[in-house]
Amino acid sequence: MPEDRKIRLGAFMRPVTIHTAAWRYPGAFPDANFNLAHLKRFIQTLERGRFDMFFMADHLAVLNMPMDALKRSATVTSFDPLTLLPALAMVTEHIGLVATASTTYNEPYHVARKFASLDHLSNGRAGWNVVTSSNPKEALNFSREEHMEHDERYVRAREFYDVVTGLWDSWADDAFIRDVTSGVYFDPEKLHVLDHKGKYFSVRGPLNVARPIQGWPVIVQAGQSEAGRQLAAETAEVVFSGLSKKEVAQQYYTDVKARMLAVGRDPGQMKILPGAFVVVGDTAEEARAKKRHLDSLVYPESGFASLAGQLGCDISGFDLDKPLPEDLPPSNASHTARQKLVAMSRDEGFTVRELAQYIGGAFGTLEMIGTPAMIADQIEDWFTSKACDGFNIMFPYLPEGLDDFVDKVVPELQRRGLFRREYEGKTLRENLGLQRPENRFFPSKKSA
Amino acid sequence: MPEDRKIRLGAFMRPVTIHTAAWRYPGAFPDANFNLAHLKRFIQTLERGRFDMFFMADHLAVLNMPMDALKRSATVTSFDPLTLLPALAMVTEHIGLVATASTTYNEPYHVARKFASLDHLSNGRAGWNVVTSSNPKEALNFSREEHMEHDERYVRAREFYDVVTGLWDSWADDAFIRDVTSGVYFDPEKLHVLDHKGKYFSVRGPLNVARPIQGWPVIVQAGQSEAGRQLAAETAEVVFSGLSKKEVAQQYYTDVKARMLAVGRDPGQMKILPGAFVVVGDTAEEARAKKRHLDSLVYPESGFASLAGQLGCDISGFDLDKPLPEDLPPSNASHTARQKLVAMSRDEGFTVRELAQYIGGAFGTLEMIGTPAMIADQIEDWFTSKACDGFNIMFPYLPEGLDDFVDKVVPELQRRGLFRREYEGKTLRENLGLQRPENRFFPSKKSA
Numbered sequence: 077m078p079e080d081r082k083i084r085l086g087a088f089m090r091p092v093t094i095h096t097a098a099w100r101y102p103g104a105f106p107d108a109n110f111n112l113a114h115l116k117r118f119i120q121t122l123e124r125g126r127f128d129m130f131f132m133a134d135h136l137a138v139l140n141m142p143m144d145a146l147k148r149s150a151t152v153t154s155f156d157p158l159t160l161l162p163a164l165a166m167v168t169e170h171i172g173l174v175a176t177a178s179t180t181y182n183e184p185y186h187v188a189r190k191f192a193s194l195d196h197l198s199n200g201r202a203g204w205n206v207v208t209s210s211n212p213k214e215a216l217n218f219s220r221e222e223h224m225e226h227d228e229r230y231v232r233a234r235e236f237y238d239v240v241t242g243l244w245d246s247w248a249d250d251a252f253i254r255d256v257t258s259g260v261y262f263d264p265e266k267l268h269v270l271d272h273k274g275k276y277f278s279v280r281g282p283l284n285v286a287r288p289i290q291g292w293p294v295i296v297q298a299g300q301s302e303a304g305r306q307l308a309a310e311t312a313e314v315v316f317s318g319l320s321k322k323e324v325a326q327q328y329y330t331d332v333k334a335r336m337l338a339v340g341r342d343p344g345q346m347k348i349l350p351g352a353f354v355v356v357g358d359t360a361e362e363a364r365a366k367k368r369h370l371d372s373l374v375y376p377e378s379g380f381a382s383l384a385g386q387l388g389c390d391i392s393g394f395d396l397d398k399p400l401p402e403d404l405p406p407s408n409a410s411h412t413a414r415q416k417l418v419a420m421s422r423d424e425g426f427t428v429r430e431l432a433q434y435i436g437g438a439f440g441t442l443e444m445i446g447t448p449a450m451i452a453d454q455i456e457d458w459f460t461s462k463a464c465d466g467f468n469i470m471f472p473y474l475p476e477g478l479d480d481f482v483d484k485v486v487p488e489l490q491r492r493g494l495f496r497r498e499y500e501g502k503t504l505r506e507n508l509g510l511q512r513p514e515n516r517f518f519p520s521k522k523s524a
Numbered sequence: 525m526p527e528d529r530k531i532r533l534g535a536f537m538r539p540v541t542i543h544t545a546a547w548r549y550p551g552a553f554p555d556a557n558f559n560l561a562h563l564k565r566f567i568q569t570l571e572r573g574r575f576d577m578f579f580m581a582d583h584l585a586v587l588n589m590p591m592d593a594l595k596r597s598a599t600v601t602s603f604d605p606l607t608l609l610p611a612l613a614m615v616t617e618h619i620g621l622v623a624t625a626s627t628t629y630n631e632p633y634h635v636a637r638k639f640a641s642l643d644h645l646s647n648g649r650a651g652w653n654v655v656t657s658s659n660p661k662e663a664l665n666f667s668r669e670e671h672m673e674h675d676e677r678y679v680r681a682r683e684f685y686d687v688v689t690g691l692w693d694s695w696a697d698d699a700f701i702r703d704v705t706s707g708v709y710f711d712p713e714k715l716h717v718l719d720h721k722g723k724y725f726s727v728r729g730p731l732n733v734a735r736p737i738q739g740w741p742v743i744v745q746a747g748q749s750e751a752g753r754q755l756a757a758e759t760a761e762v763v764f765s766g767l768s769k770k771e772v773a774q775q776y777y778t779d780v781k782a783r784m785l786a787v788g789r790d791p792g793q794m795k796i797l798p799g800a801f802v803v804v805g806d807t808a809e810e811a812r813a814k815k816r817h818l819d820s821l822v823y824p825e826s827g828f829a830s831l832a833g834q835l836g837c838d839i840s841g842f843d844l845d846k847p848l849p850e851d852l853p854p855s856n857a858s859h860t861a862r863q864k865l866v867a868m869s870r871d872e873g874f875t876v877r878e879l880a881q882y883i884g885g886a887f888g889t890l891e892m893i894g895t896p897a898m899i900a901d902q903i904e905d906w907f908t909s910k911a912c913d914g915f916n917i918m919f920p921y922l923p924e925g926l927d928d929f930v931d932k933v934v935p936e937l938q939r940r941g942l943f944r945r946e947y948e949g950k951t952l953r954e955n956l957g958l959q960r961p962e963n964r965f966f967p968s969k970k971s972a
Contacts, residue, residue, distance in 0.1 A: 099702065099709070106702040106709075110734065112645055136633065138732045147712050153700065153734040159641035162607050166614035183629065185584065185665040193607035197560055216728035217633040252601065254547065254554040259823055261547070261554075264595050280664035284586045286558065286601040375707055 083459055083494045084347045084466030084508060085486075086174070086316070087122050087478070089115075090132035091151040093471050094353070096382070096436050097373035099150040101473035108474040110153045112163065118478055119164050122171055125482030126496050128507055129172030129203060130164065131296075131316070131468055132157035136181055137213035145381035158190050165198035172504030174203035174296055174314075179236035180229055181209055181218045184279055187236075188243035191293045192285040200289030200503030203314065204240075205296040206307075208233050210410050212388070226408060230303035235274045237295075237311055241513075242270045244292050246282035248518035268517040290505045291512040300328070300412040308346070309335030313510050316468050317350045318416070320442040325350055325463035347465040347508055350458075355445045355472045356480035363445045370472055371433070379436025383428070386413050386435060396429040441470065448484040455485075456494060531907050531942045532795045532914030532956060534622070534764070535570050535926070537563075538580035539599040541919050542801070544830070544884050545821035547598040549921035556922040558601045560611065566926055567612050570619055573930030574944050576955055577620030577651060578612065579744075579764070579916055580605035584629055585661035593829035606638050613646035620952030622651035622744055622762075627684035628677055629657055629666045632727055635684075636691035639741045640733040648737030648951030651762065652688075653744040654755075656681050658858050660836070674856060678751040683722045685743070685759055689961075690718045692740050694730035696966035716965040738953045739960040748776070748860040756794070757783030761958050764916050765798045766864075768890040773798055773911035795913040795956055798906075803893045803920045804928035811893045818920055819881070827884025831876070834861050834883065844877040889918065896932040903933075904942060 088094070092108045092115075099106045108114050119130050138152050146152065157175035165173055173194065177187050187204070195202035208229035209215075215222055224232065251266035270281035297312040299305060300319075308315050309332055319325040333343035355370075357363025384391045388409025394401065400421035404414060421431055444451045458464050471477035489495035501507050514520060536542070540556045540563075547554045556562050567578050586600050594600065605623035613621055621642065625635050635652070643650035656677035657663075663670055672680065699714035718729035745760040747753060748767075756763050757780055767773040781791035803818075805811025832839045836857025842849065848869035852862060869879055892899045906912050919925035937943035949955050962968060 097707075100704045100707055106704055107700075110644070135732060137728075138730055143712050148707050148709055150702075150709055152710060152732060153695070154732065155645065156637045156641040156733070159606065159610050159638050159645065162610040163614050163645050166611050181631065182634075183666055186630075189604045190607050193604040196558070197603065197607065197611050213728070216726070218631055219724075219726045247601070252555075254598075256548045256554055259545075259548055259596050259821065261596055261598055262600060264591050276667075278664070278667045280585075280661070282586050284583060284600060284602065285604070373707065 081465070082496060082509075083455065083489060084128045084349060085495065086129045086131045086314075086349055086466070086468040087127050088131050088133070088351060088468045088470045089118065090134065090157060090176075091154060092118065092474050093477070094441070095370060095472050096149060096375075096378045097370055098473040100373045101370055103476055104473040105475065106150070109150050110155065114474070115160065115164065116167050118474065119168055119171060121475070121478060121482050123168050125486045126499060127171055128466075129174045129504060130161075131174045131205070132161065132176060133205070134176035134178065134207075135211060135214070136178060136209060137211055137217050140211060140213045140385050141381035142377065145375065145378040148375050148378055158194065161202075162194055162197050165194070165201065170201075170499045170507070172201050172203055172294065172507065173198055174205055174294070176205040176207050178207050178209045178214075179233040180224060181214060184236050184239035184277055185243065185283070188240040188283055189285055191240075192244060192283060192288045195288035195290055195293050196286065200505070202288070202290070203294035203296050203504055205298070205316070206233060206237055206311070207298065210388075210408065211385075212408070222408070226301070226411065227303055230299075230307055232276045234307055234310075235276050238274070239270070239272050239277050239279050241292055242272060242516070243279070243281050243283040244288055245515045245517050246270065247287045248515060249287050249291075252286060266518060287515065290503050291515065294504050294508065294510060301410070304412070305332055305335060308332055309341070310339050313346055314508065315346060315348045317348055317464075318412075318441055319350050322458055322461060322463045325458065326461060329462055329464065345510055347510075349466045349468045350464050351441045351470055352467040353441050353443045353470045353472065354451060354481055354485070355443075355477065356448060356451060356484055357446065360446045360450060363447065367445050367472070374433060374436045376433065376436075379432035379434075382435045383417070383432040386417060388414070391428065394428045397427050399426065400428055400431060448488045451485050452488040452492060452494075455489065456492065459494065529913070530944060531903065531937060532797060533575045533943065534577045534579045534762075534797055534914070534916040535575050536579050536581070536764075536799060536916045536918045537566065538582065538605060539602060540566065540922050541925070542889070543818060543920050544597060544823075544826045545818055546921040548821045549818055551924055552921040553923065554598070557598050558603065562922070563608065563612065564615050566922065567616055567619060569923070569926060569930050571616050573934045574947060575619055576914070577622045577952060578609075579622045579653070580609065580624060581653070582624035582626065582655075583659060583662070584626060584657060585659055585665050588659060588661045588833050589829035590825065593823065593826040596823050596826055606642065609650075610642055610645050613642070613649065618649075618947040618955070620649050620651055620742065620955065621646055622653055622742070624653040624655050626655050626657045626662075627681040628672060629662060632684050632687035632725055633691065633731070636688040636731055637733055639688075640692060640731060640736045643736035643738055643741050644734065648953070650736070650738070651742035651744050651952055653746065653764070654681060654685055654759070655746065658836075658856065660856065670856070674749070674859065675751055678747075678755055680724045682755055682759075683724050686722070687718070687720050687725050687727050689740055690720060690964070691727070691729050691731040692736055693963045693965050694718065695735045696963060697735050697739075700734060714966060735963065738951050739963065742952050742956065742958060749858070752860070753780055753783060756780055757789070758787050761794055762956065763794060763796045765796055765912075766860075766889055767798050770906055770909060770911045773906065774909060777910055777912065793958055795958075797914045797916045798912050799889045799918055800915040801889050801891045801918045801920065802899060802929055802933070803891075803925065804896060804899060804932055805894065808894045808898060811895065815893050815920070822881065822884045824881065824884075827880035827882075830883045831865070831880040834865060836862070839876065842876045845875050847874065848876055848879060896936045899933050900936040900940060900942075903937065904940065907942065
């Protein structure tokens with residue numbers, strides 16, 4: 077690692093907070109998730125805090141919960157990320173704009189075109205979070221009875237990625253001449269027709285959008301299963317990991333960066349950013365009291381619903397006061413999430429009820445609860461221990477939780493020399509320290 | 525018709541001009557089609573001119589032309605409409621934002637969600653131009669060997685429309701309570717699960733976006749075939765027609781509005797807006813000279829390519845100096861476009877070469893070339909003769925052609941009392957004089 081290794085910060089903003097009770101917290105905007113004026117305020121504050129990126133997850137359905145829990149969820153109405161981010165691009169100048177787009181229920185031509193358009197409109201600030209879809213309700217919105225099997229989803233995802241990046245390379249960076257005198261608009265030698273034919277897709281190309289400003293929008297992923305790690309090692313430039321223990325995160329970090337070397341990639345060209353749920357107080361006790369108050373606003377059924385959703389199975393037959401059974405019923409849900417929950421219950425002695433309340437609060441993710449100095453200590457410790465390259469920050473309630481982080485934690489990180497005071501570059505890639513990819517069909521003279 | 529019937533004006537802006545030589549015209553921006561700063565200037569000028577809407581067509585492929593013509597086309601790189609319009613929504617307040625989305629290569633859940641998001645982000649200014657795809661190159665970008673047959677595309681389009689509008693009605697307008705005290709975010713009685721099962725789609729719903737501000741974004745269509753007219757009569761609120769003769773336009777207007785009555789719709793609830801290619805001069809001779817100069821910049825091969833594209837067949841065997849053969853080879857292209865070209869060649873004595881040059885210029889659409897008063901006369905004549913309710917204006921070159929229309933023609937229409945001086949309402953629907961649709965699952969008390 078070079079000496080100038082700096083912490084990278086993303087803001088996880090769809091939903092704007094993952095805490096199910098956030099909208100009820102005193103002073104919170106109950107409609108934070110679905111109000112453009114609020115979202116504009118948030119992203120402008122994050123830009124003032126020099127965040128690398130505004131990161132939007134996505135769901136292609138109303139989440140799968142019993143109505144008693146669902147009716148308490150602030151996430152059931154939210155903007156399509158690829159419709160919201162172009163709007164937010166117009167009210168910001170520097171911050172990256174990362175949207176999730178599923179490889180399971182999309183066509184690569186649409187995805188390539190939308191991200192290429194966003195990259196041009198934002199002057200090179202787009203990122204694509206490549207996911208496979210695992211919510212069973214999503215299949216039902218796309219004329220399918222059930223989801224594709226887990227590993228097969230990854231095969232499709234890899235092919236999807238190859239097609240999208242191939243389409244982004246349809247045009248050389250200098251293809252467009254626009255010579256008014258001769259009437260020639262582009263150089264035909266600088267146009268490549270992809271003509272992809274694979275297991276899942278046949279896509280001729282070329283894309284009807286010029287090559288993105290960044291070459292390719294930044295490739296983001298979150299996979300932690302065996303298939304997910306390998307896909308990340310081969311393709312990802314930012315990884316959003318959900319690991320909450322430092323030792324496990326260190327193992328993951330070492331493993332994925334080793335896999336990168338094995339496939340011939342520079343490990344510096346991937347930034348691993350675990351999610352971190354951060355509650356800031358002026359004292360440690362104040363921070364803990366805020367978290368306790370927030371958790372007290374969680375409806376118990378919401379926790380059970382979140383747990384059932386994570387496990388992908390019915391939990392009504394489980395004994396709520398015993399640990400999670402090791403022999404869970406079969407499910408097509410994320411393997412990693414299920415294994416993590418079983419391990420958490422076993423290792424930390426959580427009953428099903430406790431697990432549900434915990435997940436109903438903050439999804440079982442890494443928590444940082446304390447003073448700005450305590451939080452900066454934890455960030456610095458993870459970072460210097462090579463458990464991560466930074467974090468995707470999750471705010472407990474909006475706007476206060478976000479304002480606290482920007483106004484109190486960021487200055488502390490800056491004082492320690494861990495985080496930027498000004499953006500280094502113009503594009504998301506430049507700010508993250510990522511190289512601009514060569515066009516595979518039109519290599520530069522240097523490398524040709 | 526009520527006495528206060530006013531002319532409606534759309535701006536046809538994708539590509540920003542349909543004239544293939546526009547980018548070469550003296551003073552034109554060669555990159556007008558793909559430069560956000562220019563597009564922002566255009567839409568703000570159109571809003572100053574009180575236009576109803578900024579209208580974007582769409583293509584899901586680089587157009588089908590021989591390279592010798594293609595390399596002269598300014599349209600090969602352009603923004604995805606549903607990515608551009610949210611950005612333009614942030615720099616405007618009143619003008620409608622209409623995007624084309626194909627029913628042939630999209631999923632209704634994605635389309636419903638993106639337009640609902642755009643409608644919320646723009647405070648009720650979205651419109652959806654419902655099309656079927658007929659460019660054979662598009663199929664090849666979506667893992668298909670060939671296009672669906674013409675009439676079957678319309679069957680699918682109608683089902684697609686039913687699903688999208690059903691998803692928009694997933695939530696009653698007042699579903700979201702956000703009661704912080706009780707913790708209830710929405711009223712479960714005001715959520716409808718669509719559970720659509722049809723020939724082409726099975727879509728459960730509900731949509732994960734609140735009902736659009738306008739109830740539904742405005743429904744736009746362009747079909748002129750038998751199947752297209754019927755779909756328009758049943759569903760369209762704005763029709764973009766391509767008719768260039770007043771008598772034919774009158775027949776079309778009468779026919780489609782009669783079809784509306786037959787299906788129980790109020791004919792006032794559809795605005796028929798033919799495309800009009802407008803060149804403004806301070807004298808008639810100056811306007812004609814501008815058009816001649818513009819046409820002189822068309823490369824002959826571009827015209828042949830446009831003609832072949834419209835006909836959906838190879839024209840290299842045709843005698844360029846004779847009329848278009850009546851017995852064209854079979855094709856899956858738009859029936860209407862083919863018939864119009866055959867009729868134009870026969871009735872006006874156009875040779876294949878002349879037809880190609882004409883189409884290479886302005887696509888065989890209605891032309892208005894003259895002084896502001898002459899153009900206002902022609903607009904007024906078509907409007908008062910019930911050949912249309914207004915026009916979709918196509919500019920010959922940018923920015924001059926657009927500025928001329930806004931600064932010279934619009935004031936003339938305003939002086940005549942034919943066109944608004946200020947926007948009447950807040951939403952696109954209100955400005956067009958269209959009713960807000962009832963939610964089919966949650967009718968208001970008045971109508972229940």
